[in-house]
Amino acid sequence: MGQAPAAVVHAVFYNFADGEVARHIPWVWQKITPQEAIAVRERASAAALRQRIGDLAESPTLVRVTELATRAAVSAPTEGRALYAGLRALELPEEPAAGLWHAATLLREHRGDGHNAALLAHGISGTEAHVLMALDLGMKAEQFGRIHHLPKAQLAAVVDGLRERGLVDAAGGFTDAGRDIKQRIEARTDELAAPIYDVLSADELDELIAGLEPIAAGADVDD
Incomplete structure (x- = not known):
């Protein structure tokens, strides 16, 4: 994609935490x-x-x-x-x-x-996706490698937002609605990925x- 600026890389990869890409781009293009x-x-x-x-x-x-x-x-x-x-x-x-x-x-x-x-399409941000993956693996959000380095207040705000939407319970685990949306996202991902093999x-x-x-x-x- 050429010398893409941080905002473009962030948008394309979707799941980097805010500011994570900007730590390395654009200075890396000087190296x-x-x-x-x-x-x-x-x-x-x-x-x-x-x-x-x-x-x-x-x-x-x-x-x-x-x-x-x-x-x-x-x-x-x-x-x-x-x-x-x-x-x-x-x-x-x-x-x-x-x-x-x-x-x-x-x-x-x-x-x-x-x-x-x-x-x-399901209204899940990149950081929220990592939280849902952590819960699916039986881990707390703060234990998951891709987001454990985030400031505690920032990560807590993401989890609180999922809790307010009824996807995370008071103990920080999945609600039934949270598990359902995770499963629907994975199923839709499978459906979107399958046609490439039709050839x-x-x-x-x-x-x-x-x-x-x-x-x-x-x-x-x-x-």
Whole structure:
């Protein structure tokens, strides 16, 4: 997306706390250009993936999985999906491990853009989304890694706002309404993410899932 200002990054990613992005942008663009950052990320991500999966990195399985994942990853409309559109504008890596990482990133951020739309439609802010995730994991909001660093008064105000809306109870846990809205957001996210895989046949989708399982596990397998 180029040298995006803090306000744009904040809007696109949706779930950063107020002021968090502005701590690093725009000064970071004096240290590295977006193009350099993308190149470093690709090299490092591909190297990490190859190291994790061992001999599988040189296998025909990886090539086939990358082809299927990429075909799905570039198949969806970009309307309303700013981060996915930005990633789609990048050149596809030729090396299979880098290509698979890039395809997985496209698929993840396509889903992420849809998740943000679902949150917005249900009136849940980015920080509130982290509170709901913490509660879903059985944690108090102040224990959750993405928001535990926030000033106590700021985080307490977010929780109080959810409590006033009937989503959080007096003890700081889910109400039935809170759990219901969390489940509806996740279900809608799944629905919005699913069409990107329609370009694959049922057999190809099964092949993709089967091929990804050992990669995800970091296992060395024989072809």
